Structure formats: structure tokens, C-alpha cells
Amino acid sequence: AFNFSAGPATLPESVLRQAQDEMLEWRDSGASIVEHSHRGPEFIQVAAEAEADLRTLMSIPADYAVLFLGGGATTQQALIPLNLAAPGQAVDYVVTGHWGKTAIKQAKPYVDVRIAATSEAGGFRDIPARDSWQLSADAAYVHITANETIHGVEFRPFDGIDAPDVGDVPLVADFSSSIASEPVDISKYGVIYAGAQKNLGPVGITVVIVRRDLLERAGQPRADIFNYASHLKGESMLNTPPTWNWYMLGLNVKWMLAEGGVAEFARRSAEKAALLYGVIDASGGYYRNEVAAAVRSRMNVPFFLHDEALDKPFLSEAKAAGLMALKGHRALGGMRASIYNAMPVEGVKALADFMQDFKQRHG
Numbered sequence: 001a002f003n004f005s006a007g008p009a010t011l012p013e014s015v016l017r018q019a020q021d022e023m024l025e026w027r028d029s030g031a032s033i034v035e036h037s038h039r040g041p042e043f044i045q046v047a048a049e050a051e052a053d054l055r056t057l058m059s060i061p062a063d064y065a066v067l068f069l070g071g072g073a074t075t076q077q078a079l080i081p082l083n084l085a086a087p088g089q090a091v092d093y094v095v096t097g098h099w100g101k102t103a104i105k106q107a108k109p110y111v112d113v114r115i116a117a118t119s120e121a122g123g124f125r126d127i128p129a130r131d132s133w134q135l136s137a138d139a140a141y142v143h144i145t146a147n148e149t150i151h152g153v154e155f156r157p158f159d160g161i162d163a164p165d166v167g168d169v170p171l172v173a174d175f176s177s178s179i180a181s182e183p184v185d186i187s188k189y190g191v192i193y194a195g196a197q198k199n200l201g202p203v204g205i206t207v208v209i210v211r212r213d214l215l216e217r218a219g220q221p222r223a224d225i226f227n228y229a230s231h232l233k234g235e236s237m238l239n240t241p242p243t244w245n246w247y248m249l250g251l252n253v254k255w256m257l258a259e260g261g262v263a264e265f266a267r268r269s270a271e272k273a274a275l276l277y278g279v280i281d282a283s284g285g286y287y288r289n290e291v292a293a294a295v296r297s298r299m300n301v302p303f304f305l306h307d308e309a310l311d312k313p314f315l316s317e318a319k320a321a322g323l324m325a326l327k328g329h330r331a332l333g334g335m336r337a338s339i340y341n342a343m344p345v346e347g348v349k350a351l352a353d354f355m356q357d358f359k360q361r362h363g
């Protein structure tokens with residue numbers, strides 16, 4: 001079956017098979033990787049390789065640290081203001097969907113959250129033009145969500161450049177659902193963070209890519225375990241890290257490198273997205289996606305059938321055809337196809353064919 005879940009999401013079969021093969025014993029080491037101490041040479045090697053490979057995959061510059069943490073993206077949404085802003089300091093948020101709002105919710109207890117721009121009044125179907133953003137001169141950072149997983153809205157090359165220009169204020173971006181899906185100029189960002197469970201591996205580990213000088217900021221009074229600088233010093237092993245998830249992330253990153261890296265995934269993503277939006281747009285209103293064409297997500301394609309009564313048969317027939325997890329998020333209803341790096345083009349072709357066939361049979 002092809003699994004269109006938004007996350008935890010599909011993983012490459014070869015990665016799962018390798019993990020299965022190595023589950024009982026990792027490389028003649030006498031034990032499974034889940035049984036080795038995180039301080040032992042076996043796991044240290046796994047962790048170091050995962051970081052080196054991720055740096056290669058994403059072209060992460062040396063002046064950026066990479067942290068591997070637990071707690072998911074939501075925890076980073078709280079740790080970012082704690083680490084990068086003074087108590088009560090202004091921070092700017094550009095809200096283009098549900099996850100921008102969760103980021104604000106986590107930051108609010110610690111900082112003066114300002115909404116620099118929001119597309120909520122229009123139902124999060126667009127990204128406010130850069131010249132409408134009301135940025136604060138005294139902001140500790142500007143936060144955006146690179147790809148809104150539920151609303152299907154993605155920052156595309158913006159005003160002709162690949163990241164919005166916010167001057168000298170660090171740009172912090174939630175890349176949970178689009179990380180490693182295309183070449184990104186990391187140097188345009190202060191922080192990039194992402195839960196692993198869409199493009200990087202299984203749920204349970206979170207990647208934080210942070211410009212090293214930002215870790216010198218005093219931030220706010222906080223426990224050591226909430227301190228990014230301490231995590232860096234402790235090589236993301238202040239406490240027992242999620243070793244299995246880290247190992248799986250490493251296998252998946254190796255797979256992405258072997259497949260051709262982010263440029264190849266950008267090519268595949270463009271092809272997959274064009275296939276699905278093509279069927280939707282050519283359906284004469286039978287299917288509908290309401291997001292402004294210029295910012296439609298290449299990763300998550302929400303769509304609606306023209307008659308809600310068809311939702312149930314669509315889902316049950318899709319499932320019978322081996323097309324899983326197409327039900328839309330409860331906040332929006334309708335359908336959503338998540339087409340991350342591990343979703344093959346054939347899976348999207350199968351869905352596109354099914355959608356055309358369904359329309360003919362029920363039209």
C-alpha cells in the first residue's frame with residue numbers, strides 16, 4: 001500500500017528492511033543498537049555518522065550547530081524563546097497556518113509575541129506579501145513555518161529569494177514537514193528546526209540547526225536540560241537520547257544521499273505535486289484545493305470533493321485500492337495527501353489515477 005499519512009509518515013522500504021536486518025545485532029557488535037549504551041563506541045559512531053551525513057545532505061555550514069533532541073517540534077517552539085530572547089522581549093511571528101499558531105502558544109508565557117503578519121482571516125490560503133509584514137526593530141527573532149502541514153501552504157522562493165529577507169534579525173523556521181526536500185541556503189536562517197517524523201525518520205527525535213553565535217545569547221532563566229548551549233556541549237547527550245530514532249534517522253539520511261540528495265528530491269517533489277494539483281485543477285470543480293497557486297505546498301496537498309457525501313466512499317475505495325491515510329486533518333475536513341521524500345512517484349501516480357477513476361464512476 002501507499003501511505004499518505006502526514007506524520008508519522010511512510011519510510012523507504014529499504015530503510016525498514018535494513019533496520020529489520022540489524023535489529024537483533026548491529027554490525028557484529030554482539031547486541032542490537034537499541035541495547036547499546038549511548039556512551040559506547042557503537043552508538044557514538046551511529047550518532048556521529050548521522051550528523052555528518054545530515055550536514056552533507058543539507059549543506060549545513062560549519063558555523064551552524066546541529067542538535068538531536070527529544071520532545072518534538074512543539075518543545076522547540078518553547079525552547080526557542082527561552083534560549084534566544086530575554087524575558088518579555090519582543091518576538092515577531094508570521095502566521096500562515098495551524099503550526100504558526102502552536103508556535104505562538106508555546107512562546108507566549110516567555111516573550112512579547114507580536115503577530116507581524118497573518119493570513120488567518122482568509123482561512124490560511126495564502127502567505128501575506130513581505131511588504132505587509134510589520135516587523136519590530138527590537139525583536140529577538142522572526143518566526144515562520146516553512147511548510148504548513150495542515151493548511152498546505154509553503155514558503156516558495158519569496159520576492160525572488162529563497163527565504164524572506166528580515167534584515168539582521170535571525171529568521172527562525174519550523175521546517176518539520178519540508179526539511180531536506182529541496183536545496184536551502186541555511187545561512188539565510190538563524191534556526192531551522194524539524195520533528196523527524198515526516199522527512200527525516202521515525203517520530204521521537206527532533207533536529208535543531210542553529211547558528212552558533214545565537215547560542216551565546218543569555219536567553220531566560222531555565223533548567224540546564226532546556227539550554228541549547230548545554231545540549232551542544234554535551235553532544236546532544238545531556239541525558240539518554242532517543243537512540244533508536246537517531247539510528248533510524250541516520251539510515252534514512254544515508255538513503256536520501258544515495259538517491260541523489262536534496263536536488264533530486266526537489267525534482268521528484270515538483271513532479272509529484274504537479275501530478276496531484278494537475279488532477280485537482282483539471283477536474284472542473286469535482287476536486288478543489290483552495291490555496292493560492294504560488295504557495296501551494298509540495299509536501300501536503302489538502303483537497304475537497306465537491307460533495308461531502310462522497311468523502312466516505314472516496315476514503316473506503318481508496319483504502320481498498322491500497323491508498324492509505326488520505327483523510328484530511330479534523331481542522332479542515334476533506335482529504336489530504338502527504339507526499340514526502342519517501343513517497344515514490346508511482347504512489348502519487350496511483351492516487352492521481354484513482355482520483356480520475358473515482359470521478360468517472362461517481363461523477
Ligand code: PLP
Pocket residue numbers: 007071072073074075099145147148149150174175176177195196
Ligand atoms: N510543526 C509542524 C509544521 C508540524 O507539521 C508538526 C506536526 O505535525 C509540528 C510542528 C508538531 O510536531 P511534534 O508533534 O513533533 O511536536
